[in-house]
Amino acid sequence: MTGCGVPWISACKGNVLKFRTGDDTNQVTEVNPDLLIVEGLRKYFPVQGGILNRTIAKVQAVDDISFIVKTGEVLGIVGESGCGKSTTARLLMGLIKPDTGSVTFGGKLVDDSDASALREMRRQMQMVFQDSYSSLNPRLPIEDTIAFGPKVHGTLTSAARARVRDILAKVGLDPSQFIRRYPHELSGGQRQRVNIARALALEPRLLILDEAVSALDKSVEAQVLNLLVDLKKEFSRTYIFISHDLNVVQYISDRVLVMYLGKIVEIGSVKDVYENTLHPYTQALLSAMPSMDPDRRTESPPLPGDPPNPINPPSGCRFHTRCPYSAPICTTREPELAGGITQRHSVACHLLVPGSGHPKAPAQHVVK
Amino acid sequence: MSELRTSANQPIVDVRNLEVTFVSRDSTVNAVNGVNFTLQPGEVLCILGESGSGKSVTLRALMRLLPRQAQISGCVTVGGKDVLSLTERKLADLRGSEIAMIFQEPAVSFDPIYTVGRQITESIRRHENVSGAEAQQRALDLFERVQIPSPERRLRAFSHELSGGMRQRAMIALALACQPSVLLADEPTTALDATVQIQILLLLRELQRELGMAVIFVTHDVGVAVEIADRIAVMYAGRFVEIGPTKKIINSPQHPYTKGLLSSTVNSSSRGKRLKAIPGSPPDMTQLPIGCAFGPRCDHVHPACRAQVPAETQLAGVDDYMVRCLLADGPLELT
Numbered sequence: 001m002t003g004c005g006v007p008w009i010s011a012c013k014g015n016v017l018k019f020r021t022g023d024d025t026n027q028v029t030e031v032n033p034d035l036l037i038v039e040g041l042r043k044y045f046p047v048q049g050g051i052l053n054r055t056i057a058k059v060q061a062v063d064d065i066s067f068i069v070k071t072g073e074v075l076g077i078v079g080e081s082g083c084g085k086s087t088t089a090r091l092l093m094g095l096i097k098p099d100t101g102s103v104t105f106g107g108k109l110v111d112d113s114d115a116s117a118l119r120e121m122r123r124q125m126q127m128v129f130q131d132s133y134s135s136l137n138p139r140l141p142i143e144d145t146i147a148f149g150p151k152v153h154g155t156l157t158s159a160a161r162a163r164v165r166d167i168l169a170k171v172g173l174d175p176s177q178f179i180r181r182y183p184h185e186l187s188g189g190q191r192q193r194v195n196i197a198r199a200l201a202l203e204p205r206l207l208i209l210d211e212a213v214s215a216l217d218k219s220v221e222a223q224v225l226n227l228l229v230d231l232k233k234e235f236s237r238t239y240i241f242i243s244h245d246l247n248v249v250q251y252i253s254d255r256v257l258v259m260y261l262g263k264i265v266e267i268g269s270v271k272d273v274y275e276n277t278l279h280p281y282t283q284a285l286l287s288a289m290p291s292m293d294p295d296r297r298t299e300s301p302p303l304p305g306d307p308p309n310p311i312n313p314p315s316g317c318r319f320h321t322r323c324p325y326s327a328p329i330c331t332t333r334e335p336e337l338a339g340g341i342t343q344r345h346s347v348a349c350h351l352l353v354p355g356s357g358h359p360k361a362p363a364q365h366v367v368k
Numbered sequence: 369m370s371e372l373r374t375s376a377n378q379p380i381v382d383v384r385n386l387e388v389t390f391v392s393r394d395s396t397v398n399a400v401n402g403v404n405f406t407l408q409p410g411e412v413l414c415i416l417g418e419s420g421s422g423k424s425v426t427l428r429a430l431m432r433l434l435p436r437q438a439q440i441s442g443c444v445t446v447g448g449k450d451v452l453s454l455t456e457r458k459l460a461d462l463r464g465s466e467i468a469m470i471f472q473e474p475a476v477s478f479d480p481i482y483t484v485g486r487q488i489t490e491s492i493r494r495h496e497n498v499s500g501a502e503a504q505q506r507a508l509d510l511f512e513r514v515q516i517p518s519p520e521r522r523l524r525a526f527s528h529e530l531s532g533g534m535r536q537r538a539m540i541a542l543a544l545a546c547q548p549s550v551l552l553a554d555e556p557t558t559a560l561d562a563t564v565q566i567q568i569l570l571l572l573r574e575l576q577r578e579l580g581m582a583v584i585f586v587t588h589d590v591g592v593a594v595e596i597a598d599r600i601a602v603m604y605a606g607r608f609v610e611i612g613p614t615k616k617i618i619n620s621p622q623h624p625y626t627k628g629l630l631s632s633t634v635n636s637s638s639r640g641k642r643l644k645a646i647p648g649s650p651p652d653m654t655q656l657p658i659g660c661a662f663g664p665r666c667d668h669v670h671p672a673c674r675a676q677v678p679a680e681t682q683l684a685g686v687d688d689y690m691v692r693c694l695l696a697d698g699p700l701e702l703t
Contacts, residue, residue, distance in 0.1 A: 080561035187649040188419075217418035217588065222632035222645035229642075244562065247634040251643075274636070288566040290591025292635060294615045297595055301567040305517075306531040322563075 034104075035206060035238050036069040036092070041101035043087055047311060057311045061087040063262040064101070066337070069206070074232070074239040076253030076270070078246060078285070080307050083259040085242045089210045092240070093127055094118060106205065123153050126199035130211035132191035136183040142168075142194050143179035149202045163201055170234075171197045171227060189220035193227065200231065208240045213248060225252060246289055250274055258282050261310050261318040264337055268345030278347040281319050317350065329357035378448075379406035380549055380582050381430065386442035388425050388434065388606075395654040399425040401606035403442075404680065409549060412576060412583045414593040414614075416629075417603035420650055423586045426603070427552050430584070431463055447549060465495040468543040469552040472559055474535040478527035484538045485523030488545050495546045510541040514571060533564035537571070544575065551576070553585045557592060569595050590633050594618055599688070602626045605651050605661035607677070612689035622683065622691045625662045660693070668695055 042065075044058040062084040069075050077085050090096045092103055094110060103110040105121055112118055129135040136145055146167065147160040155163070165175040171193040183191055192212065199207055209228070213221045229252065232239065243249050249256060249270075256273045258266040258281065266279040277283045284302040291298055303322050308314055314321045320330040327350070335348040335356070350356040354363055388400040400422045407413055417423040428434050430444055432451055444451040447466045454462065471477045478484055488510065489503040498506070504523075511519035514537040527535055536556060543551060553572065557565040573596055576583050587593055593600050594614060601611040602623065610623040621627045628646035648665040657663055659674040666673070672694055681696050683689040 080563065189649055217650070218590070218629060219418065219632045219646035220649060222634070222643040223647075225634065226643050226645055245634075246562070247636060247638075250636060251634045251638050270639070284563055288562045290566070290569075290589070290595045292591050292594055292618075294594050294618055298566055298570065301563070301570055303563045304567075306533040306564055307561060309531075 033070050034068050035071045035106060036240075037104040038068070038092070039066045039102050039104075041065050041088070041091055041103065042099045043084075043091055043096065044099055059311050060262050060313055061310060062091060062098075063313075065259075065262075065264050066101075067257055067264065067267060069238060069240060071205075071238055072236050073254040074241055074252055076249035076256040077240065077242045077259060078244065078249050078256060079259035080244065080285075082261070082307060082310050084262040084310075085244075085259055086210055088259075089127065089208050089240065089242055092208060093125055094122065119153075123149075123202045124205045125208065126202055126204035126206075127208040127210060128192070128195045128199050128212040130214055132188055132195055132215065133183060135195055136191060136198075138183055141180050141182055142186075145183075145194065146198045146201050149198065153202060160201075164197075167197045167201050168194075170200070170231065172223075173197070187220075188216055189223060192216060192224055196224075196227065196231070200235075203235075204237070206238045206240065208242070210242045211244070212241075214243060214245065221248070228252065246285060258285070261308065261313045263318055264348065265319065266345075266347045267337070268343075268347075272345040276345070278345070278352055279349050280323050280325055280351070284322075317348075325351050325358075325360060327351075327358045327360070333357070380409045380447055381405075381407035381584070382443075382445040383426075383430070384443040386426065386429060386444060387440070388422070388429055389439045390435075390437055391439060392437060397653045398656055399438075399606055399653060400429065401656070402677075403603075403606075403608055405601060405608065405611060407550070407582050407584065409582050410576075410580045412573075412585060412596055412598045414597035414600045415584065415586045415603055415608075416588070416590065416593050416600055417586075418588055418629075418650060420653060421603045422606035422653075423603050424554050427469070427554055427584060427586050430550075430552060431467055431469060432459060433469070461495070464491055464548065465546040466548055467550040467552065468546070468548040469554065470536070470539050470543045470556045472555040474532075474539040475527060477539055478535070478542075480527060482526075483524050484527055484530070484542070485525075488523075488538075488542050491542060491545045506545070507541070510544060511538070513544075513575070514538070514541045516541070532560055533567060536560060536564075536568050540568075540572065540575070544579070547579065549581060551581050551583045553583060555587055556585075558587070558589070565592075566595075572596065590618075590630065602629070605656060606653065607661065607692060608680075608690070609662065609692045610690065612683070612686065616686065616689060622689075622696050623662075623693050624666045624668055624695070628665075670694065 041062055043062045044060050046055040047057040047059060048054065049056040077088065079085050091098050105125065108117065110121055143164050146164045150160040150163060151157060164179065168175040168178060173190060173193055186194065213224050216224060241249060241252055253270050255269050257264055258279065260281050266273060266282045273282060277286060287302040305322055308321060316332045317330040317335050320326040329350050335350045337348045338346050338353055350358040351360055354361055383403055383405050386400055386403040390397040390399060403426055415423045415426065429440055430446060430451065434440065440452060449462060479487060485507050488507040492498060492503040492506055507523055508519055511523060516522050516534060516537050530538060557568050560568060569592065585596055597614045599611060600614050600617045601608045602625065604625050610617065610621065610626050617626065621630055631644040632646055634643065646665055651657060651661050659676055660678050663669045663673045678692045678694050680690050680692055683691055683696060
């Protein structure tokens with residue numbers, strides 16, 4: 001995997017830094033390491049009801065999350081339904097406006113005060129959705145669908161057509177056979193390839209894949225994952241890969257971000273999160289995976305109950321209602337992501353913070 | 369589990385040459401094309417297949433829960449009764465009492481305008497001559513059995529008031545209301561979160577053992593099948609291409625499709641390696657290839673594979689193991 005050896009460097013927002021790429025090379029490259037910086041992002045959706053249709057509650061979809069995506073890496077986002085994965089993706093794209101917080105992309109703050117800057121930002125950040133059918137216009141042949149974006153952004157029709165042929169070949173669809181077809185004439189895997197081609201046609205720097213392989217059959221999922229890995233090698237793009245499937249995230253990501261009810265509970269390299277798992281929720285998620293070994297079946301469920309409703313999330317640590325290590329402190333005080341966003345591996349849990357008030361918290365500092 | 373199968377029991381489900389086609393003016397979809405299997409009492413069979421392989425249609429055919437344009441042929445026996453020739457009334461007696469089903473989407477399986485408790489008592493009183501109070505008590509016991517917290521309150525709830533996992537538990541309670549000897553489960557954990565999915569799987573496994581039910585479990589997820597099945601049937605283009613004990617299928621699959629399916633499934637050791645995907649996509653069920661339906665995607669395809677559909681072959685030296693592949697027979701030693 002490319003990029004897995006990118007060393008973490010301390011956060012220097014938007015600054016051009018010298019840093020080393022790769023595990024064993026001493027090559028020094030000059031790049032902007034932080035492609036995307038997310039700070040304090042929050043989005044509550046109002047719930048209307050009652051006879052006056054007033055706001056009676058708020059869904060706390062994303063609550064104060066911060067993270068960094070470095071150029072050339074794949075950041076995986078995992079979590080159960082309703083944890084805010086997709087809302088995060090939509091906030092990054094500027095498809096919905098955050099209540100508070102900021103997104104800095106390529107050193108520039110993303111906001112809607114400068115329309116042309118927002119337009120350019122949208123070109124550089126593209127998204128692939130889960131439902132391959134509803135994200136394509138059923139009345140356009142796929143050539144027109146893929147050429148649409150480049151044309152809007154000022155590419156001449158003939159050049160856009162040439163790019164369509166080029167990009168279709170790259171995603172493994174024979175242009176001569178496919179350009180005049182409509183979405184309903186394609187299989188699910190082919191449609192998802194078209195969606196990837198559509199996103200890549202604008203040559204984005206960041207590709208956000210929101211459950212992009214979840215609706216595909218396993219045999220086709222493997223084809224599309226291989227394609228994503230190949231395209232990444234070829235174009236060295238940055239991906240944010242959102243999925244509920246821990247195996248797929250482990251396969252494709254360099255770093256992983258685990259969310260629970262709108263909060264980041266753990267973030268770190270794939271190796272750290274999967275092999276040196278710190279947060280009780282991440283541990284439960286990993287042990288809830290089917291074993292794939294008939295001799296070693298799962299014997300007891302790692303967690304009781306369902307995830308709580310994000311309309312009224314539990315106080316303190318949102319996981320305390322299902323956590324096997326819950327202590328009184330967890331019900332009252334919200335744990336912070338230890339060390340903030342610059343740590344290699346950080347986790348939001350009182351259990352791991354010395355002096356947090358959790359009876360089982362260590363006396364000495366253990367979180368790196 | 370497996371000790372039950374070795375005794376000389378009559379199979380509780382016997383399916384012979386099951387074929388289902390959906391006929392419309394424009395096309396004929398060959399959803400199921402000759403499925404054969406038997407199920408012993410207390411056995412768990414998983415039908416593993418990708419979307420459109422005919423696994424759900426097979427399951428529904430066992431209860432004749434298919435729309436009118438479906439043409440079913442073959443022979444389906446459940447608990448000694450010939451399902452395909454039963455009258456509607458006899459069929460209604462069979463459904464729920466002898467054979468019951470749980471679905472992927474419990475939210476749409478419950479009637480939204482009645483409480484879940486009422487739907488369970490209704491089902492009990494439809495099949496058994498018991499008083500309302502007794503049915504109510506049975507419903508309460510069922511809710512306790514499927515581990516729903518505060519069951520009395522939950523019986524009075526409507527389905528939209530329950531969480532996803534709770535709704536699936538209520539659905540299981542409804543299916544078990546009249547102690548069926550066969551439970552059909554159509555992807556019951558697919559729509560659930562990972563931490564809830566494993567709870568429901570373990571619950572089903574526990575109930576199956578306690579009640580000695582036979583279960584047919586349809587899934588597309590190999591991991592789920594491994595967690596629950598005694599035997600696995602792999603389905604492709606409306607046929608079982610391979611059926612055998614779980615361990616054998618997972619550790620030494622015979623059919624190229626099963627091999628491809630297992631090697632293309634991402635697991636924790638795949639990182640950094642290229643996935644061995646199966647090329648192409650599943651066939652169009654309105655125009656199946658003449659020979660082996662997997663032929664166009666198969667690495668080992670041989671002219672003989674295109675001539676006719678491979679017959680079901682019993683694997684030599686292994687009990688209860690069927691493969692539909694010319695390679696398994698031995699005459700075509702190919703690489």
